[in-house]
Amino acid sequence: MDKKKLRNDIILILAVLIAALAAWGVIALTQRPGREVLVEIKGSVTASYPLDRDLRIDIVTEDGHVNTLVIEGGRARIEAADCPDKLCVKQRAISKAGESIICLPHKLVIRISGESGVDGTV
Amino acid sequence: MKATQKLTLIGVSIAAAMVLSYVETLIPVPFAVPGIKLGLANTVALFLLFRLDWKAAGLVSLIRVLLSGLLFGNAASLAYSAAGAALSLVVMALLKKTGAFSPVGISVSGAVAHNVGQILMAVVLLGTDQILWWLPALAVSGIVTGLAIGAAGAVLIKKISIPIR
Numbered sequence: 001m002d003k004k005k006l007r008n009d010i011i012l013i014l015a016v017l018i019a020a021l022a023a024w025g026v027i028a029l030t031q032r033p034g035r036e037v038l039v040e041i042k043g044s045v046t047a048s049y050p051l052d053r054d055l056r057i058d059i060v061t062e063d064g065h066v067n068t069l070v071i072e073g074g075r076a077r078i079e080a081a082d083c084p085d086k087l088c089v090k091q092r093a094i095s096k097a098g099e100s101i102i103c104l105p106h107k108l109v110i111r112i113s114g115e116s117g118v119d120g121t122v
Numbered sequence: 123m124k125a126t127q128k129l130t131l132i133g134v135s136i137a138a139a140m141v142l143s144y145v146e147t148l149i150p151v152p153f154a155v156p157g158i159k160l161g162l163a164n165t166v167a168l169f170l171l172f173r174l175d176w177k178a179a180g181l182v183s184l185i186r187v188l189l190s191g192l193l194f195g196n197a198a199s200l201a202y203s204a205a206g207a208a209l210s211l212v213v214m215a216l217l218k219k220t221g222a223f224s225p226v227g228i229s230v231s232g233a234v235a236h237n238v239g240q241i242l243m244a245v246v247l248l249g250t251d252q253i254l255w256w257l258p259a260l261a262v263s264g265i266v267t268g269l270a271i272g273a274a275g276a277v278l279i280k281k282i283s284i285p286i287r
Contacts, residue, residue, distance in 0.1 A: 009227030013265060016234055020261035027255060043249020087156045100252040102244075104156055105198060109250050 031096040034112030037076045039069070042107045051076065051095065051112065065106045076110060078103065123174075123284065131174065131284065135182045136189075139166040143190035155256050157202065157240045158263045161233055161271050163190075167211065168229055168275035173284050176215035183207045201247060202240045209239030225279055229272025234264035 039047040041061055049055055055071040056079070067088060068080040075093035078101055088103035088110075100111035123131075142162040151158055163186055170179040187207045191200030213235035217228050237260035244253045 005222065005224040005227070008222045009224050009230075012223065012227050013230050013269075016230070016261060017265055020258040020265075023261075024258040027258070040250060040252075085156070091155075098255070100255060102156075102248070102250075102253055102256075104202075104244065104248070105196070107248050109248060109252050111252050 027098075031098060034095055034097040034099070036113045037069070037071055038111050038113050040109040040111065043109075048113070059108065061106050061108060065108075067103055067106060067108055069110060076112065077101065078110065081106070127284075128174070128178070132170075132178055132182060135166050135170055135178070136185050139163040139182055139186040140189060140193075142166065143186060143194065147194045155259050155263075157206075157237060157244075157256070157260055158267075160267050161236065164210070164229065164232060164236075164271050165275045165278060167207075167214070168225055168232070168272070169278045169282070171214055171218055171228070172225060172275075172279045173282070176211070176218070179215070180211050183211055198247065202243050205243035206236035206239035209242075210236035224272075225276040226269060226272035229275055230265055230268030233268030233271065234261050237261060237264045 034051050037049045037051055038045050039049075039059055041059075047059075049057075049069075049071060051071060051074055053071065054073070055069070057069050059067045059069055061067075066080075066082050067078050070077055070079045072093075075095045077093035078088040078091070081088050081103060083103060083105040085105065088101050088108070091101045094101055094110070094112055097112055100109055102109050142165065146160055146162045149160060163183075166186075167179045167183050170182055184207070187200070187203045191197075191203055195203070210232040214228050214232040217223050217231055223231075238257070241253055241257055241260065245251055
């Protein structure tokens with residue numbers, strides 16, 4: 001491999017890496033405590049629950065799929081789902097404004113909204 | 123290269139890409155973020171991009187995405203893969219054209235572009251921009267897998283030469 005290409009490769013890869021890490025940093029720094037848990041199905045909010053009250057509820061989508069949402073100790077997570085990959089169950093519990101758990105097969109998003117009406121979508 | 127040689131090479135490439143896609147479904151993904159994957163089949167696209175042309179690489183990617191979506195996936199995973207593969211191929215073909223990057227650099231860009239394409243498709247399908255939060259994690263995973271796949275692809279490109287004409 002010639003030297004110029006190697007140098008270009010390294011510059012390219014570092015640029016992408018730095019951009020990703022910077023975005024990560026911005027996300028981490030701008031996080032604020034959340035207030036409400038919003039349930040979005042296909043992009044529209046269908047329900048919201050206060051984050052400070054423990055709750056266990058089955059969310060049923062239009063086509064009959066079920067995700068079990070659990071709010072416990074100020075953190076929300078998906079405890080069970082009838083999707084094949086269960087990635088939403090594996091995602092860690094969320095508590096900060098703007099954080100979300102997404103279940104791709106069911107087109108379901110659980111997200112945390114921020115304080116005083118301003119929601120966490122930065 | 124004769125038309126029959128080209129046809130055969132593309133056929134063999136599709137078969138190889140399908141096998142790699144299948145092997146990939148056997149590898150468990152230890153991460154909670156969907157869309158992270160090794161991208162084994164990209165070795166084939168990378169090889170064709172360097173040894174034949176972008177059209178052949180695009181054709182093989184298209185057929186591979188369609189077939190593996192039907193065989194191993196579902197409508198949603200097909201849509202994500204198609205968007206990822208399309209953006210990935212465009213980026214790789216353009217970077218290849220500049221002549222400034224090695225297969226490894228191009229593979230990394232292709233992997234990251236694949237992840238970006240997937241996310242954009244997910245934004246469209248889910249109607250939410252929440253999913254953009256995953257982009258940094260996916261980009262980093264794309265760099266890592268892209269390096270591995272690029273190294274493998276570079277070996278293929280070096281070892282397998284195709285008689286031109």
